[in-house]
Amino acid sequence: MTNLTDLPKKMKAVVAYGPEDYKVTEVDVPRAGFEEVVIKVGACGICGSDIKAYHGSDMFWGGEVPWFKVPVIPGHEFFGYVVELGEGAAEKHELEIGDKVTTDQIKPCGKCRFCQSGKYWMCEVHNMYGFQKDIAEGGMAEYMKFGSTSKIYKIPESLSLKESSIIEPLACAIHTVQRANIEFEDVVVLAGAGTLGLCMVQLISLKTPKKLIVLDVDDKRLRTAKELGADIIINPKEEDAIKKVKSLTEGYGCDVYIEATGSPIGVTQGLEMIRKLGRFIEFSVFGAKTTTDWSVIGDRKELDIRGSHLGPYTYPVAIDLLERKLIKADPIVSEIHPLADFEKAFKIAKSGKVIKVLLQP
Known part of the structure; x- marks a missing residue:
């Protein structure tokens, strides 16, 4: 196991407990297991689906088995810097400590018929970062863990914070x-x-x-x-x-x-x-x-x-288009708020008066 620094034991994170029941809480910092990667989050965008989930949409909270598995850290539009590599992670993901990275929103199981045939974005298990407690915690936190089956992509340092933060929506x-x-x-x-x-x-x-x-x-x-x-x-x-x-x-x-x-x-x-x-x-x-x-x-x-679901095989395309300045992020990213002000940021995002709102740990 390799780590950049001695990681703290605790971190601040937004935790969802139920509809309109989100709190900034102190939780354990995730640690990297076999082929896993821990990042220090650079920023996390607030998606329209985050707002609908916060306000109790049946898509996320309805049915006998709700999509949301709480308590969980939300957020799926994230990027960050590698601070810990579990055993085998450096070789599998071709990463080094300090690399700027992101990953697909989905954490594929790697075993179902869709994953086995290369259609991982339709994984039957379908764990999604920011929705399933313990299994796939999201990016509205100081640190975040990527799973061994995650498809991780390096982000050039030439991309700005705003450009890096829209890679996930751009891929979709x-x-x-x-x-x-x-x-x-x-x-x-x-x-x-x-x-x-x-x-x-x-x-x-x-x-x-x-x-x-x-x-x-x-x-x-x-x-x-x-x-x-x-x-x-x-x-x-x-x-x-x-x-x-x-x-x-x-x-x-x-x-x-x-x-x-x-x-x-x-x-x-x-x-x-x-x-x-x-x-x-x-x-x-x-x-x-x-x-x-x-x-x-x-x-x-x-x-x-x-x-159309998620952004399969499109993250490298998104990064390339941003690097070549064919896609502009500045007109899209409107505001950046600290993690502690997530309630204010959610209200601004819901108002529709701005376009993209980011949370920055």
Whole structure:
């Protein structure tokens, strides 16, 4: 076992005990076992799913076996510096003490049919950092442990704190855009200009479609989307987005619709807005159920419906795009707060007045 310094026995961490029952608590510093890695957290982003979980979304707390296993340290948008390498970890992960790193949000089991076939992001066990106590604690803490099966990625020192902190959402955005199979002649509609959406705006622009239309109910976010590459921006609260998109496409509708709002209206709007034989990509985590006339997918339009989950094999791509300055982080990361002020940071993130809020131990 190798360590940079003698690690403290205790650390400060945000601990989730239940809906709206999160506290900054003193807990044990994790230690690296066989092929495990402990990092000193550099920063951890507050995701939209973190806010929905905090406020008790059924997706996380509902059912006989809730997704959240508490008490647990939340946070899955993290990066940090290696401070301890368990036996065999340096060789397996090709790491040294002091390396700047991150890992996939999922901690794959390595044994199920999905892991064994290389589709680790759909791991049947599906332990996710920031959701399962003891097994996969998250990054809203001073220190964090990566498992032996984690896919760990080095981050160049040339990347800033803000750039390093958006690697996880950018990786997810890359996978979503890849799922869309965007072509040069496509009219693409992206619904939602939050952190993921603004990453997608930049990625879609790199694909150079015929037209990129971004929808959001926040004018500030729409202006940011325009600055980052959107051709047309529409606020559905101020104009008929469906009518506008159809008027721009000779009445047919868009070729590709990417849903990144997390709101049920984002789904029903998209199904009406998209053309026959179009590609509908669903990314969001929802806080409420949505219903629709299912026949529009088959009998009426024969749509290609695709889901998008996590960022498999896209972290190196995200790091490369950031290193080449093809993706901008500064317009996305709005505020940085100390760990002790997590309640204030959560409220700011929920308000929607800013885009990405970070916690820094």
